[in-house]
Amino acid sequence: MNCINFVVPMNSCPCGFYPDRSRCSCTKQQIHRYLGRISRPLLDRIDLCVEAARISFEDLRGMGEQNESSEIIRERVERAQEIQKKRFQGSKIFFNSEMSSKQVKEYCFLGEREEELLQKAFKDCHLSARGYQKILKVARTVADMEGSGRIGRKHLYEAVGYRDLQEKYWGKEDAV
Amino acid sequence: MEKGKTDKNRKGLKEQERSEREKRYLYWLCKLPVLGAVSIRKLYEYFQSFEAIYNIEETGLEDAGILSEAQRQALIDWRGQLESCWYEYDKLSEKQIRFVTPFDQDYPKRLREIYDYPMGIFVRGDLPREELPSVAIVGARGCSAYGEQLAKEFARHLAGAQVQIVSGLALGIDGCAHRGALKANGLTFGVLGCGVDICYPSSQYAIFEVMIRTGGILSEFPLGSKPLARHFPMRNRIISGLADAVLIVEAKERSGSLITAELGLEQGKEIFAVPGRITDPLSAGCNRLIQQGAHMAISPDDILEFLGVKHQKVLILHEKNINTLAKKEKMVYSCLDFTPKHLDEIMRNCGLEPGECMGILLELELSGFVFRSATHYFGKKI
Numbered sequence: 356m357n358c359i360n361f362v363v364p365m366n367s368c369p370c371g372f373y374p375d376r377s378r379c380s381c382t383k384q385q386i387h388r389y390l391g392r393i394s395r396p397l398l399d400r401i402d403l404c405v406e407a408a409r410i411s412f413e414d415l416r417g418m419g420e421q422n423e424s425s426e427i428i429r430e431r432v433e434r435a436q437e438i439q440k441k442r443f444q445g446s447k448i449f450f451n452s453e454m455s456s457k458q459v460k461e462y463c464f465l466g467e468r469e470e471e472l473l474q475k476a477f478k479d480c481h482l483s484a485r486g487y488q489k490i491l492k493v494a495r496t497v498a499d500m501e502g503s504g505r506i507g508r509k510h511l512y513e514a515v516g517y518r519d520l521q522e523k524y525w526g527k528e529d530a531v
Numbered sequence: 532m533e534k535g536k537t538d539k540n541r542k543g544l545k546e547q548e549r550s551e552r553e554k555r556y557l558y559w560l561c562k563l564p565v566l567g568a569v570s571i572r573k574l575y576e577y578f579q580s581f582e583a584i585y586n587i588e589e590t591g592l593e594d595a596g597i598l599s600e601a602q603r604q605a606l607i608d609w610r611g612q613l614e615s616c617w618y619e620y621d622k623l624s625e626k627q628i629r630f631v632t633p634f635d636q637d638y639p640k641r642l643r644e645i646y647d648y649p650m651g652i653f654v655r656g657d658l659p660r661e662e663l664p665s666v667a668i669v670g671a672r673g674c675s676a677y678g679e680q681l682a683k684e685f686a687r688h689l690a691g692a693q694v695q696i697v698s699g700l701a702l703g704i705d706g707c708a709h710r711g712a713l714k715a716n717g718l719t720f721g722v723l724g725c726g727v728d729i730c731y732p733s734s735q736y737a738i739f740e741v742m743i744r745t746g747g748i749l750s751e752f753p754l755g756s757k758p759l760a761r762h763f764p765m766r767n768r769i770i771s772g773l774a775d776a777v778l779i780v781e782a783k784e785r786s787g788s789l790i791t792a793e794l795g796l797e798q799g800k801e802i803f804a805v806p807g808r809i810t811d812p813l814s815a816g817c818n819r820l821i822q823q824g825a826h827m828a829i830s831p832d833d834i835l836e837f838l839g840v841k842h843q844k845v846l847i848l849h850e851k852n853i854n855t856l857a858k859k860e861k862m863v864y865s866c867l868d869f870t871p872k873h874l875d876e877i878m879r880n881c882g883l884e885p886g887e888c889m890g891i892l893l894e895l896e897l898s899g900f901v902f903r904s905a906t907h908y909f910g911k912k913i
Contacts, residue, residue: 367905374871374904376675377812383702384734406907408873479897497886509886516874516889516907 556581656747670704690717771795782816871910
C-alpha cells in the first residue's frame, strides 16, 4: 500500500519564540518569509496542524500536572482503528484518511447544525475542496476516538481547529 | 486710485514670481543629500536668497563659514544638477505631490516652531490641520499582540474625538495606530524615512494607499530616497514636531521610540507612555519614561483631557461586558488573559474537552471577544 505517515516539526519564526514577543524580535515580514517556505498547497495536504506551547521546567521534570500516558492514548487510537477497520470491511481501505469523496459522503453524515457550522468554516477559513474533505475525515476520526457514531459539533470544531491556520499568520496582514 | 491698485497688483505678482523662483532654487538645495535643514536655513539667513546661494562664488561660501569643505565642494558640484532638479520639480504636480516650504502659507505651524524644522516637505494627500489637535503614537516594531491592540484602541478613540494621529507607518505600533485611526474614519498622517514615492515597509501598502486619499503621507526626503537607517531619527523629529502630544505604547529600553520621545520633549511636547509590567522588556522603555516624568496613559481619556477635547468617557480600556455570553463561554473567557495563552493551557484551566473548548473559542473570536496571535494562541480582545 502506498501510504506514508508524514510528520514534520517546524518553528514559528526564525528565532522560534514567536508569539512570545518579550523574547522574539522577528519582524512580521521575517515570520511570513519563514513560514512561507512551506507552500500553501503543501500545507493544504497536511491533515493536522498543531502548535506546541513551550514546556516549563516543572513539566519536563514531571513535577507538573500528570499528562495522560502514552499507553492510554495508544488504547484509544487502537479502538478508533478497530472502528475504522469494521467500517471499511469489504472495501480496499483501512483508515478514514483513505476515504474517497464518495465514501466521505457515505460515512461522514452531518446533522443540520453541523452542516451549518461547516458552511461557515468553509467561508471563514477559505477552505479548498481538499481542505473541506480533510476536515470531514478528521472530524470522523475525532468522533471515532470518542467512540461516537455521529459527527457532532465539537468534533467538527476540533477538526476545524487543526486546519484553521491564520491568514494573518501565514498570509498577509489585514488591510485596515 | 486705479493706478495705485494696479501697481500694487503688479508688485504682488512680481513678489509671487520671485518667491516661486526662490522655491525652485530651494528645491534644488533640498535635493542635495549632504545638507541638513539647519545648514540650509543658516545659508538662507546669511545670503537672504536661495538664488544667491546658487550664484555665489566659492570664496563667498567660505566666508559665510557655515559649511564644511566637503559640503562646499558638494554644493558647487551640485550646481550642474539644477536643470534636472527643476525638470523633476515641474513634474511634481502631475504625480500629485506637493513640495511645501516654510515660506508657504500651508506649512504646518507646529513644525515651524521646532529648532530644526525641515526646509521642504513632500506631501501626498493633505497636511495635518492646524485647528485640530494631533497626537503622535509610536512604539516598537516587534510589539506584542497586547501592544498592537492598545495602539489600535488608543488611536481609534482619539481619532473618534477628532484628534489627528501622526505616526511613522512602520510595522508594529505605528501601523496599528494608523489602522485604528482609519477604523474610526479619522485623519491620520504618516511621516516616512524615505521618499513619498516609496512605500516602506512595502507590507503597509494597503494603509499607505488609503492614507493618501483620506489623510496624508509626508517626508522631508526627496523622491526616490531610500529608507536609510540614518533617516529615521530625522524623521522622528517631524513625527513629534507635528503633534501636540506624543504617546509611546510599547518600547524597549534604548529604542527608536524613545528617541522620538526625547525629541518631543526637546520640542516642548507633552509625553505620554502606557505603563507595563516591570519584567516586560517591551514595557521597559515606557516605564522608564514614566519614571522620568512622562504622563502615564491608562486610557485615551488621559490624553483627551490634556488636549482639552470634549469627549465621552471611555473609562479604562477594559474587559468587555460578558453578560451576554453563555455560561461555558463565560468560563472560557475568564480563563483568558490579554497576553495570548496556548490552547493547552486554556483547556487545562477550564477543564473542557478540546473540541468543545476550540468551538467556544472560535465562537468568541467571531463575536469579537477573543483574538488570536498565532494559530493556537488566544487572548482577550480589548
